[in-house]
Amino acid sequence: MNWQRALLLTSATWFGGGKALAEPFPEAPQSLELTFPVSVNGQLAGNVLADVGLRTDPNVDAEQLLGLLSKTFDQNVLSRIASNLPDERRVGLDRLRTAGLDIRYNSQALRLEITATEQETRQQILSLTGVQRPDPANYLAPSRAAAGITASLLAEYRHETDVGDAGFQPVEAAAQGFVNVGGFEGFTLDFDVRVTEDAELIRNGVVLSKDDYERGIRYSAGDIDPPVTGFQSTPTLGGLSVSRQFGTIQPFRDIRPSGQQGLYLQRAATVDVVVNGVIIRTLNLAAGRYELRDFPFIDAAADVEFYVDDGAGRQQVASLSLFGSDGLIEPGVSVFSGTLGLQSETRTPNENYDGDLAFTGYYERGLTRGLTLGANIQASARESTIGLRAATASGLGRISVDMAGSTREGGQGQETGYAFAATYRNFFNVTEELGASLELAASSYSPHFSTLGDGLDIQPREWDAAARASVQLPAAASVTVGARLSRGRGTVPDEEQYDVSVSKLFGRVNTFVSVGYDAVTQNATGRIGVSLRWGQRSAVRSSYNSRNDLFVVEAERMPRLQVKDLSGRFGYERRPEADVIYGDGLYRGNRVEIAARHIMAAPDVSRSPSEQITTARVSTGIGITPEGWALGRRTDEGFAIVRPHKSLRGQDIDLGAGYARGAVAKVDGLGAVAVPLIQPYVPQSVRVDVRNLPAGYDIGSARYDVMPGSGSGYNIVIGSDASYTIVGTLVSETRDLYLSTGTLTSQESGEAYAFFTNRTGRFVLERIAPGDYELRLDGDDFAVNLKITESEESYVDLGNIILP
Numbered sequence: 001m002n003w004q005r006a007l008l009l010t011s012a013t014w015f016g017g018g019k020a021l022a023e024p025f026p027e028a029p030q031s032l033e034l035t036f037p038v039s040v041n042g043q044l045a046g047n048v049l050a051d052v053g054l055r056t057d058p059n060v061d062a063e064q065l066l067g068l069l070s071k072t073f074d075q076n077v078l079s080r081i082a083s084n085l086p087d088e089r090r091v092g093l094d095r096l097r098t099a100g101l102d103i104r105y106n107s108q109a110l111r112l113e114i115t116a117t118e119q120e121t122r123q124q125i126l127s128l129t130g131v132q133r134p135d136p137a138n139y140l141a142p143s144r145a146a147a148g149i150t151a152s153l154l155a156e157y158r159h160e161t162d163v164g165d166a167g168f169q170p171v172e173a174a175a176q177g178f179v180n181v182g183g184f185e186g187f188t189l190d191f192d193v194r195v196t197e198d199a200e201l202i203r204n205g206v207v208l209s210k211d212d213y214e215r216g217i218r219y220s221a222g223d224i225d226p227p228v229t230g231f232q233s234t235p236t237l238g239g240l241s242v243s244r245q246f247g248t249i250q251p252f253r254d255i256r257p258s259g260q261q262g263l264y265l266q267r268a269a270t271v272d273v274v275v276n277g278v279i280i281r282t283l284n285l286a287a288g289r290y291e292l293r294d295f296p297f298i299d300a301a302a303d304v305e306f307y308v309d310d311g312a313g314r315q316q317v318a319s320l321s322l323f324g325s326d327g328l329i330e331p332g333v334s335v336f337s338g339t340l341g342l343q344s345e346t347r348t349p350n351e352n353y354d355g356d357l358a359f360t361g362y363y364e365r366g367l368t369r370g371l372t373l374g375a376n377i378q379a380s381a382r383e384s385t386i387g388l389r390a391a392t393a394s395g396l397g398r399i400s401v402d403m404a405g406s407t408r409e410g411g412q413g414q415e416t417g418y419a420f421a422a423t424y425r426n427f428f429n430v431t432e433e434l435g436a437s438l439e440l441a442a443s444s445y446s447p448h449f450s451t452l453g454d455g456l457d458i459q460p461r462e463w464d465a466a467a468r469a470s471v472q473l474p475a476a477a478s479v480t481v482g483a484r485l486s487r488g489r490g491t492v493p494d495e496e497q498y499d500v501s502v503s504k505l506f507g508r509v510n511t512f513v514s515v516g517y518d519a520v521t522q523n524a525t526g527r528i529g530v531s532l533r534w535g536q537r538s539a540v541r542s543s544y545n546s547r548n549d550l551f552v553v554e555a556e557r558m559p560r561l562q563v564k565d566l567s568g569r570f571g572y573e574r575r576p577e578a579d580v581i582y583g584d585g586l587y588r589g590n591r592v593e594i595a596a597r598h599i600m601a602a603p604d605v606s607r608s609p610s611e612q613i614t615t616a617r618v619s620t621g622i623g624i625t626p627e628g629w630a631l632g633r634r635t636d637e638g639f640a641i642v643r644p645h646k647s648l649r650g651q652d653i654d655l656g657a658g659y660a661r662g663a664v665a666k667v668d669g670l671g672a673v674a675v676p677l678i679q680p681y682v683p684q685s686v687r688v689d690v691r692n693l694p695a696g697y698d699i700g701s702a703r704y705d706v707m708p709g710s711g712s713g714y715n716i717v718i719g720s721d722a723s724y725t726i727v728g729t730l731v732s733e734t735r736d737l738y739l740s741t742g743t744l745t746s747q748e749s750g751e752a753y754a755f756f757t758n759r760t761g762r763f764v765l766e767r768i769a770p771g772d773y774e775l776r777l778d779g780d781d782f783a784v785n786l787k788i789t790e791s792e793e794s795y796v797d798l799g800n801i802i803l804p
Helices: 003-010 062-069 075-083 093-098
Strands: 031-040 043-053 059-061 090-092 103-106 111-114 145-160 172-181 187-195 201-212 217-224 237-244 255-257 262-265 269-275 278-285 288-291 304-309 315-320 334-343 357-368 371-380 383-394 397-410 413-429 435-445 461-473 477-488 495-506 509-518 523-534 538-545 550-557 565-574 579-588 593-602 611-625 628-632 639-644 653-657 660-667 673-676 684-690 703-706 713-718 724-731 741-746 752-756 762-768 771-777 783-788 795-802
Touching: 031 062, 043 062, 043 111, 059 062, 062 075, 090 093, 093 103, 103 495, 145 713, 357 383, 611 639, 611 673, 611 713, 628 639, 628 673, 639 653, 639 660, 639 684, 653 673, 660 673, 684 713, 703 713, 741 762, 752 762, 783 795
Parallel strands: 031 111, 639 713, 724 795
Antiparallel strands: 031 043, 043 059, 059 090, 103 111, 145 172, 145 611, 172 187, 187 201, 201 217, 217 237, 237 334, 255 262, 262 288, 269 278, 269 304, 304 315, 334 357, 357 371, 371 383, 383 397, 397 413, 413 435, 435 461, 461 477, 477 495, 495 509, 509 523, 523 538, 538 550, 550 565, 565 579, 579 593, 593 611, 611 628, 639 673, 653 660, 653 684, 684 703, 724 762, 741 752, 741 771, 771 783
């Protein structure tokens, strides 16, 4: 394969997406209030608010942080920390450390990281106890029927190429979205399809589902990507599924766990590989199964995050680790999954499901706070796998064990196999200032061990082993020592790798150095990297890896989920086979997203490029409810249609959301707009700001709280006929009318509005619609007829109203 073809296979087609960062307060541009994720011993614990300056560590909301840690920390430990904190709402990290909390700020990942010992923490378990589920009745109800579709056009132009034809490549159209009937507790049809230039329809996935919110159970039918555990792996099945999912429900996961150390890509995608918070490689991977060892540029025993973009603007994140997961569950709580369906022989889009009928499932239950047991099974007419799983925790650490046996029809008749894996981890304090962790993992496979549809005739490895020890040092530094050993089978080579890495944070500059040694090839390698973040959304990073002689320098402006946001990155890679320069950008408009990327490569930068490729995507969304429809930026995960009342037509209305500061959508001259909702089953809000509100106009609520289900659409009308503010003064020559009470009653609807007068007889009524009314004081037989007429001014002064 020549280097040009390798470039096409490994270069990215990045189309945008990312997390929103908060806008600065206008009155305090040097300090921002942001929401920071908090991790405890590497496990995400939740989010907290904090103020962060341009050159300072965050000041954390101490009350919110301690409340978050109450789920994982021993209460006596938290009480001791709280007693040592000042009586202030926002507390600096130095004060938290002085109070006894080992916390540091990772500016590269924008994350607060806490290290705790086993004695300080409760056992880390999946728990429903004490979790306050949001009550859907407390939020605005979605429409009883809704449909959201995000449509995209994908184009590619090859300026110069030695592989394939130059010029425009076939254009594709993509549609992702849902149709919901029944509202929050209804049925949802999710779909993801593409249409080629030749009008060929490619079905990436269609699933009909119904969620039981209270029990955390999803019932599904269609193209099912079954949840897996232990050694299980499975292709997409065409059939029926029931599973308990306590986390956020995501109908189409481009990434799903696959065995102990793998992931499975449903279709070709662009992948950013992130180690230590730094993007070290961008790849364009074909659909299929991948393991950590498929990425040889990654250090031994490293945890890796993969950010996957499917080309149509959707992003997913997956993590791979040699050390697995603890898997502890709260006593009395069960997690399970069962899927019955037909296999596909091709494992490609437009699944034909021409394979055997298969079943895959598991059941796990917490027996005590320190013991969880489970079993899993996969079976078809030609193969079956049965596994057992156990996880335990004590003051000595956490241990998980997986074992499985399999049988299948092979070339030599019936073949049986087994597999075994165990992990151990512990977190402890070396001294009062030094925190440390130790993690061990080992696995073994017999030659003919198999899982459902893994496609392996022989397991390529006899056994794997890995170890990792980390020490968190003072002054935001850490040292990690790792090792990975493996015995290959047949022509697969053995592995024996050792790594030492050191990272140090200097203000906003994050640095790391890693040295590795391959005992099999007797080669030493090194990797060094530095990243600098300035402002709240810009960063520069550079790294060099001698293992594959790759040098990378990149500048990035991170995206925000706001109208008129422009983001992108520009980079240079020096590879052994070529020099590569690339740049990409993403523009988020009110009703459209536009993304583009250009990449060019040459044997060296002094020569003309041999490859130049430009790709582009244009996306827009449409939201539909029985009350009407509207266009928006994206609507495939949920939306809220916001339309102005006729009395506010022509007004500019900014719409904010709980997940971002600033306007995420605008009601403009085109009328109603579909505001994107970001995640099912997470409370969100839509904020309303009418720029030039008519004098006296009362729009009512300026905030609408929603909690969308799987595929929810909302219809919100801003303003109403009942938006006038009425003032008047009651006057009488025979009596005093100050501090009097009365009612204004609509002669059309009969609705009555109570009022009272001040010391001068003046009264004020809000949210009154035009029409005929009767004004009467309490206990008075005399009434005055009033007429409120429509006008451009919403503030109506009735003047003096004479009473007998």
